[in-house]
Amino acid sequence: MVILSILILNKAGGLIFQRDFNEGLKKLSSNDYLVLAGTFHGVHAITSRISPVRDSGGGLEVLESDRFRMQCFQTLTGTKFLIFAEPNQPNIDVVVKRVYELYADYVMKNPFYQIEMPIRCEAFERNLVAYIKPKQ
Amino acid sequence: MTIYSFYIFDRHCECIYVKQWHQRDRSFRPTSSASTVDSPVTLSSDQRSSTSSKLQNDVHPTGRGGRLSVQDDAKLVFGVVFSLRNMVRKLSGPDDSFISYRTGSYKLHYYETATNLKFVLLTDVKMNNLKVVLHQIYVNLYVEFVTKNPLSPIEHPGGEGVAVELFEMGLDSFIVNLRPHPPLRRIQTNLVLNREQYRIDIKVS
Amino acid sequence: MSATKAARVGEDVWKTRIDKVNAELVTLTYGSIVAQLCRDFEGDYLEVNKQLEKMGYNIGLRLIEDFLAKTNMGKCANFRETAETIAKVGFKVFLNITPTVTNWTTDNKQFSLIFEENPLADFVELPDDGRAQNELWYSNMLCGVLRGALEMVQMQVDAHFVGDILRGNEVTEMRVTLVRIIDDELPPGED
Numbered sequence: 001m002v003i004l005s006i007l008i009l010n011k012a013g014g015l016i017f018q019r020d021f022n023e024g025l026k027k028l029s030s031n032d033y034l035v036l037a038g039t040f041h042g043v044h045a046i047t048s049r050i051s052p053v054r055d056s057g058g059g060l061e062v063l064e065s066d067r068f069r070m071q072c073f074q075t076l077t078g079t080k081f082l083i084f085a086e087p088n089q090p091n092i093d094v095v096v097k098r099v100y101e102l103y104a105d106y107v108m109k110n111p112f113y114q115i116e117m118p119i120r121c122e123a124f125e126r127n128l129v130a131y132i133k134p135k136q
Numbered sequence: 137m138t139i140y141s142f143y144i145f146d147r148h149c150e151c152i153y154v155k156q157w158h159q160r161d162r163s164f165r166p167t168s169s170a171s172t173v174d175s176p177v178t179l180s181s182d183q184r185s186s187t188s189s190k191l192q193n194d195v196h197p198t199g200r201g202g203r204l205s206v207q208d209d210a211k212l213v214f215g216v217v218f219s220l221r222n223m224v225r226k227l228s229g230p231d232d233s234f235i236s237y238r239t240g241s242y243k244l245h246y247y248e249t250a251t252n253l254k255f256v257l258l259t260d261v262k263m264n265n266l267k268v269v270l271h272q273i274y275v276n277l278y279v280e281f282v283t284k285n286p287l288s289p290i291e292h293p294g295g296e297g298v299a300v301e302l303f304e305m306g307l308d309s310f311i312v313n314l315r316p317h318p319p320l321r322r323i324q325t326n327l328v329l330n331r332e333q334y335r336i337d338i339k340v341s
Numbered sequence: 342m343s344a345t346k347a348a349r350v351g352e353d354v355w356k357t358r359i360d361k362v363n364a365e366l367v368t369l370t371y372g373s374i375v376a377q378l379c380r381d382f383e384g385d386y387l388e389v390n391k392q393l394e395k396m397g398y399n400i401g402l403r404l405i406e407d408f409l410a411k412t413n414m415g416k417c418a419n420f421r422e423t424a425e426t427i428a429k430v431g432f433k434v435f436l437n438i439t440p441t442v443t444n445w446t447t448d449n450k451q452f453s454l455i456f457e458e459n460p461l462a463d464f465v466e467l468p469d470d471g472r473a474q475n476e477l478w479y480s481n482m483l484c485g486v487l488r489g490a491l492e493m494v495q496m497q498v499d500a501h502f503v504g505d506i507l508r509g510n511e512v513t514e515m516r517v518t519l520v521r522i523i524d525d526e527l528p529p530g531e532d
Contacts, residue, residue, distance in 0.1 A: 025227050036223055043219045047239050050212045052140035052156075052258055057240030064235045064265070065224045084227075147493075149528040218528065250409050250416050251493040252525070275410040283406040290402045 003095060003132050004068055004084040007033070008103070010116040011078035013041025017119040021132050024068060025084060044072065044080065071096055079103075095132075102127050139311050140242060140258040143213055144278070146292060147252035151210035153298040155307065217246055217256055235267050247271055253278075269314065277306045347425045350412060351433030358411050359434060364460055371461045375479060379468070386476035393478075397485020405490040408434065416494065420519050421445070423496070424452045427487065427517075436460055440515075453503070456513040467507050474509065478502040484515060495523045 004024040008017035015037035020027070028036070048059040063070040069089065073081040073096045081099055085092055106124035107113055113121055144153040217234075224234040236245045238261055245257045247270035255270040255278075281303040282288050288300050374396070378389045408414075412430055417423040424442045432438050438460065444453040461480050467473040478484075484500040491498045497520040504510035 026229060028226065032226065036226065039219050039223060043216050043223075046212050046216050047237070047244075050209060050216065050258075051239065051241050053241045060237050060239050063220065063224075063237040065228065065232050066235065067228045067232045148526055214528065249406070250414070251405055252495070253406075279406045279410040283403045286403075290399075 001091070001095065001132070002086050002089060004086065006084070006099065006128070006132075007037060007082040008119065009037050009041055009080040009082070012116070013038050014116070016117065019125070019128070021129070024086065040072075040082070041080070044074070073100065075100065098131060099128065102131065137262060137314075138260040139314065140260070142258075142307070142311070143210055143254075143256040144298065145210075145214050145217070145254040145256070148291075149214065149218070150292055151207075151214060151297070152292050154206055154210055155304075156206070157311070213244075213256060213258075214254075217244070217254060221246070221248070236265060245270060247274065249274060273307065273310065277303055277310065281306060344425050344429060347429035348433075348439070350414070351430040351439070354412050354430070354434050355437060364463075368460060368463045371482070372465060374482075379473075379477075384470065384472065386473055390476075390478050390481045393481040394485035394488070397482035397487075398489040399485075400482070401486040401489020401491075402493055404435070404486060405493045408490070420449055420496075421452075423491070424454075424517070428454060431490075444516075450519040452517055454515045454517065456515070459506075459513055462505075462507055462513075465507060477508075478505060479507050480505070480513070487515075487517060492523070495525075497521050497523055 002024075003021050005018070005020040005022075007015060010016050015034050018030075018033050044059040046059075058074060060072055063072070064087065067087065068084050069087045069092070071083045071085070071092045073083070075081075081096060081103075083092055083096055083099065085095075102124060106121050106127060107119055110121050110123075113119070139157055141154070141156040143151060143155075146152050220237065221234045224232055233248060234246055236243060238244075241261065243259050243261050243263055245259065245263075245266040247255045247267050249255075253274070255274060257266055257270060259266065281300050282298055283290070285300055285302075288298065375389070375393065378392055379386070382388045382392070408431060411434065414426065414430070417426055428440050428442045432440055438456065438458055440454040440456045442452050443455060445451070459480055461483070465479060467477060467479065478501075481502065484502065487500045488498055499518045499520055500515055502514065503516050504512055504514040506513050
């Protein structure tokens with residue numbers, strides 16, 4: 001399983017977590033990631049608007065390019081998980097679910113974590129790395 | 137396996153061609169959802185053109201249930217496509233190109249030529265990657281019938297758009313034939329027939 | 342792509358995907374355009390050069406799409422690659438000639454195309470009025486074609502002839518300079 005990187009956006013489109021796991025995407029500054037997150041939040045909203053089918057169910061879920069494949073999971077609370085993986089990576093859904101579980105455990109259940117703020121929970125990162133890159 | 141709509145944007149960020157099929161919920165579309173091919177809706181802000189005045193009569197700015205006009209739709213599609221393409225380039229380098237994205241209800245396929253001409257196709261979620269199809273539309277239809285037609289403009293300053301009948305006919309038959317996956321060879325024959333009717337090829341050995 | 346690969350692509354496309362037309366027809370048609378322009382502008386050869394360049398520009402805007410469609414090529418990585426592509430693929434596909442790329446400047450922004458043969462100028466002799474020999478660039482349409490075609494792929498170039506066999510120079514040579522790379526246009530209202 002090769003996951004390139006993970007981004008988490010809060011309800012307003014602000015970036016609250018970003019981490020690279022494997023080589024594949026360019027290294028950008030934190031400001032660049034913030035801008036990217038904001039842009040994506042807007043684009044996500046528009047993608048449900050331009051749906052040619054009337055009862056459109058939500059916005060962008062999968063984005064494909066030549067070199068990567070991005071899955072966007074939006075929770076019912078408005079938080080977005082962006083998982084970047086290699087183009088032919090199967091089973092990203094499983095990864096997404098697991099990341100959401102880890103988030104619910106180590107972030108949400110941490111009483112000292114301020115909601116919608118950047119995630120600085122060491123336990124979350126530790127478990128995430130252990131899951132994504134187990135041999136490291 | 138449904139094709140919803142097709143857009144072409146030029147390098148000046150203008151929409152130069154729009155074609156929509158299967159618009160069940162558009163208040164001004166008289167055709168039923170069972171129809172496969174609709175009369176084309178070409179985009180034009182030129183007041184003098186007759187297709188433009190037809191468009192303005194038919195399109196309500198907000199429509200029923202807050203549906204967007206064709207022009208607004210095209211602008212939003214362009215915005216989405218432009219932002220995503222820049223995002224992909226930023227994330228993985230200027231060589232990478234965004235191919236498609238999928239939502240819960242539709243899939244958008246994207247192809248950009250080296251001349252910054254952008255082809256966009258909206259289909260249902262089950263379609264596989266249609267980048268090849270968009271490339272075919274560019275090579276066999278756009279270049280043949282639009283670029284090589286000296287009377288059709290290359291730059292569209294007034295938002296004139298593409299209004300070449302042969303291109304539209306070719307596009308219709310191409311898209312219609314896409315659905316039950318017949319061999320592409322049949323399309324080529326049609327196109328050749330059209331060319332023989334309208335062009336003289338001089339072959340001297 | 343390397344020069345040999347470009348040559349191979351050019352040869353391949355020329356053999357398989359191009360409709361051929363009688364060369365005399367091309368030479369005569371181009372010749373009549375130049376001759377008519379000279380008559381219309383009453384010997385103002387500088388103006389004729391300008392008009393030829395303009396016509397070439399409009400051709401180039403469209404030609405590039407046909408070129409991209411037939412050769413299936415993507416963007417070139419740098420200006421040197423562009424030069425090789427123009428010489429080995431572009432000219433091969435449209436005129437079946439392969440000019441040589443030489444005289445690169447150190448900053449890699451200028452090069453020369455040397456034409457061993459020029460089908461547009463077959464059997465042509467410039468008029469003997471004393472001025473044509475010094476003022477008219479017979480094949481100036483080619484400069485416009487390059488300018489129009491490259492503009493559509495985001496490069497602003499300047500192309501002009503510096504020598505022509507018809508004018509008594511040793512070689513027919515066109516100098517091409519990259520002025521600037523044109524940035525992507527943003528939608529109106531964006532910065």
